[in-house]
Amino acid sequence: MSNLDVRPKPVACGGRDDVAGGPVHELLPPRRVPLGESTVVRRLLPSLGRRMVGAWCFVDHYGPDDITDEPGMQVPPHPHIGLQTVSWLHGGEVLHRDSLGSLQTIRPKQLGLMTAGRAISHSEESPRAHSPILHGAQLWVALPDVHRHTDPRWEFHDDLPVVTAPGFTATLLLGDLDGAASPGTTFTPIMGADITLDEGADVRVPVEPDFEYAALTMSGVLDIDGERVEPGSMLYLGCGRRDLRVRADEAGGFLLLGGEPFAEELVMWWNFIARAGEEIAEAREDWMTGDRFGTVHGYDGARLAAPAMPPTPLKPRGRTR
DSSP states (O other), rough: OOOOOOSSOOOOEEEEEOOSSSEEEEEOEEEEEEEETTTEEEEEBBBBBBBOOOEEEEEEEEEEEEEEEESEEEEEEEESEEEEEEEEEHHHEEEEEETTEEEEOOOOOHHHHHHHHOEEEEEEOSSOOSSEEEEEEEEEEOOTTTTTTTTEEEEEEEOOEEETTTTTTEEEEEEETTTTEESSSOOOEEEEEEEOOOTEEEEEEEEESEEEEEEEEEESSEEETEEEEEEEOOOOSSSSSSSSEEEEOOOOOEEEEEEEEESSEEEEEETTESSHHHHHHHHHHHHHSSTOOOOOOOOOOOOOOOOOOOSSSOOOOOOOO
């Protein structure tokens, strides 16, 4: 998914100075951002004061939206460097195309994982014949310096491990949970799980004390570690827990995102993650005038033009507020 802001602001990410050493409760309110012709997303990361959760650096939540008579998601071809994209659906379908020649329809509880590495471009759209409801999340994972120039790749996993216990079911997107391991490729210690709660559930989800975590409510109003979290909101939890208590008066679900705090300082602008402003400027120029990002074939429309570079230099500054 692209950041379609025509005046994107540079975001300084990474570093461990601002990572809570123990449990915290920090509710991250969403910011509404238009995406394409008929989709509005709730942007939760990056936000004012919270840039990353582990290597997770970008989180959009969208829907549930009735797109019966709408085109749905329409994101033209656009470029990425230095990150992975994670496509995750609770309702509807998204058709992925990329410059490697990949063509894949993603459906609920199936993992679409794209590693941009040194350069890739892709598009995302609701198929012409699509389900009436679109609901999901789009997430980015920052790549560490040693892997950020890797060759681009696309992965699709439709048979993910599931962890069950009384009151909840967890589908594992990335990383490990309670002995289960996702087949998705990772480059840092990280985890992501989609957890469904039964009505009246009162459960404890095992977590790693050295990881920082956040919980994004996808449906239902949940009590997460004693905090009320409504759909489309995310609660940053910090580190230091061995389990996370979650209660649900009604059936609901949330994404649990975690990972080892990301030590490297980054600069993120538009659809690029780099270590210096000069790399961002070079990637933008390559997208506008060169062939570094390849070509996405089959999308009905023009590719996305890059915004103008900001007037001030882009510098990585860690997790400054």
